[in-house]
Amino acid sequence: MGSEECKLSPRIIEILEKVVGEEKVTVELIDLIAHSADASIFRHRPEVVVYATTTEEVSGILKMAHEERIPVTVWGGGTSLTGAPVPIQGGIVLDLSHMNRxxxxxxxxxxxxxxxxxxxxxxxxxxxxxxxxxxxxxxxxxxxxxxxxxxxxxxxxxxxxxxxxxxxxxxxxxxxxxxxxxxxxxxxxxxxxxxxxxxxxxxxxxxxxxxxxxxxxxxxVPKERCAVMATFKSIVEAGRAVSRIMSSSLVPSALEIVDQHCIDAINRNVDLGLPRVGAIVLAETDGFTKEETLFQMDKIAEVCRENGSLEVRWAKSADEAEPLWAARKTSYPVLARLNNTTFGEDITVPISKLPDILSALQELSAKYDLIIPTVGHVGDGNLHPHFSYDRTDPDQVARVRKAEQELYEKAIGMGGTLSGEHGIGLAKAPFMSLEHDAVEMETMRLLKRMFDPRNILNPGKLSLEASHG
Structure with a gap:
């Protein structure tokens, strides 16, 4: 164990060391800082970091934490975008990265x-x-x-x-x-x-x-894959084409959207030479025969052309397709450079509502004078609008907060959800009641009290706080 001052008593540290071994318990400042933040805007240091390697060790840690009423926050890769693994009430961070067999x-x-x-x-x-x-x-x-x-x-x-x-x-x-x-x-x-x-x-x-x-x-794993990039004058037109694809009998294995703001940011930072258009749609089909894969992609390309595509570019091999997917996967890192604060949303709407929510995003951008770069897994209606702003400017912060609230209201009003894949964490906890009615929220809180009556596990997340024993 390191020597950084710890708010937990020496007795607690000794118990942890007996459970997992002294070398797997640390209060070194560098370790506490490394476990104080994920990929979101949230920060809070734990008092101690413990590395477990067996189920028995996890059991021993939770037994002690329950008895002593010490918060425990689990840590995996630290890649969350919502603050889910941030130990907002301090206590123990239980790092499971060494349980990797x-x-x-x-x-x-x-x-x-x-x-x-x-x-x-x-x-x-x-x-x-x-x-x-x-x-x-x-x-x-x-x-x-x-x-x-x-x-x-x-x-x-x-x-x-x-x-x-x-x-x-x-x-x-x-x-x-x-x-x-x-x-x-x-x-x-x-x-x-x-x-x-x-x-x-x-x-x-x-x-x-x-x-x-x-x-x-x-x-x-399918043996064959095929990819195309379709360009559009606007992201709303691109969304309309996606909606048409998904309302047909076609089954793309991936269907992604990238708007003009993201295209510009990618081109400034990565040498991929993406076309400067209103939006691009990246589509992939897969299968166990080339004929099956190409047939599906021919139809997808046809739907794109019928719905306003400016150009459809085919990737003739996996090597040619790789830059397309690299462009999509680099979007968050390059968008993070736009300002001193960037966070990505995770709304999901019914696929038929994609053109509507994309139009709503444009309206919010104009209403609040914000640039909202947007990418998404549109094959399942999942969008990642990004807010990039100067957190030292109170006016910008206020406009972002209002736009965020309205975005959630619009998505949920269309039958959508706050989060398609990132989770709730700290970022979306205040908005849970927009999506879940009082009976559903109370049912979730009852489950929390039943499993965790002393509220030691990841407290402060999912809007689950209520009276505990």
Missing amino acids: ILEIRPQDRIVVVQPGVTYADLNRCLAPSGFSFPPDPSSGDVATVGGNVATNAGGMRAGKYGVTKDYVRGLVVVLPGGKVMRTGTRTMKSSSGFNLTQIFVGSEGTLGVIAEITLKIAP
């Missing part, structure tokens, strides 16, 4: 069993020789952990065809406050046995229990 790969049962600290990228590298993958494709997949994917119900570029994390979680080992260990779910393709407790923990952001083991469904 792939325990079983069973292609014959189409499952894999992993610890929560395994990264998305490492998992798929290990699955590749067997011809399978874990399909959700988060942009931060090189460092994002599978445990974090489960905690936020993460999605990605291929969610429109392949679904999000919840569609792949078959079972969990969860450590509850107090230290009890619960196993949920099965390793079978289906089960109708009792309540589906597994899914209660998916998307719960570490507020109900600590996920210590995950059983995932895996899918065969």
Whole structure:
């Protein structure tokens, strides 16, 4: 353990050291700072960071924390955009990045069993020789952990065809406050046995229990892929084309949108030579034969042309397609350079409402004199408008806050949601009641009180605060 002054008593530190070993407990300033912020605008230091490597260690930590009423915030890859892993009430950060073993790969049962600290990228590298993958494709997949994917119900570029994390979680080992260990779910393709407790923990952001083991469904990797880039005069026209594609019988494996502000930012920072147009749509089809893949893409290109596309460029190989996806995946880092503060939204609307919400974004931009660069996984209606502003300017901050509130109201009014894949964390907690009525909110709070009666797990998130014992 390091020597930085800690607000927790020496007795608590000694207990933690007995549970996991002295070398895995630290109060060094550099470690506390490293665990005080994710990729959002939120910051708060913990009192201590503990690295667990086994389920038994997690159990021992939670037993002590429950008895002593010490907050525990779980840490994976630290890639959240909402403040979900930020220890807003201090206490213990429980870092699970060392629980990074792939325990079983069973292609014959189409499952894999992993610890929560395994990264998305490492998992798929290990699955590749067997011809399978874990399909959700988060942009931060090189460092994002599978445990974090489960905690936020993460999605990605291929969610429109392949679904999000919840569609792949078959079972969990969860450590509850107090230290009890619960196993949920099965390793079978289906089960109708009792309540589906597994899914209660998916998307719960570490507020109900600590996920210590995950059983995932895996899918065969298609042998063929094809990609095109369609350009449009405006993002609303692009959204209209996407809506037409998705209302047909076509099944793109990825369908992305990038607006002019993002195109300009990418071109200023990365040498990809994207065309300067109102918006681009990136489409991908996949399959097990070239004929199947090309047939789908021919039809998608045709729909784009019929709905105002200026040009449709084909990528003739995976190598040619790679810069297109690189452009999309670099959008957040380059947008973060636009001002001293940038945060990305995560609204999702019914696909038929894409033109409406894109028009609404343009109206908000004009109304509040803000540039709102927008990208998104439009194949499932998920948009990431970005607010870039000067946080030292009170007027800009006020305009951003008003635009954010109105954006949520408009999305929810269209039958949408605050978050399609990033989760709620701190960023969206104040807006939960816009989407969830009083009965639903109270039901979630009842679940929180049942699983975590002393409110030690990730307190302050998801608007779950209520009286606790």
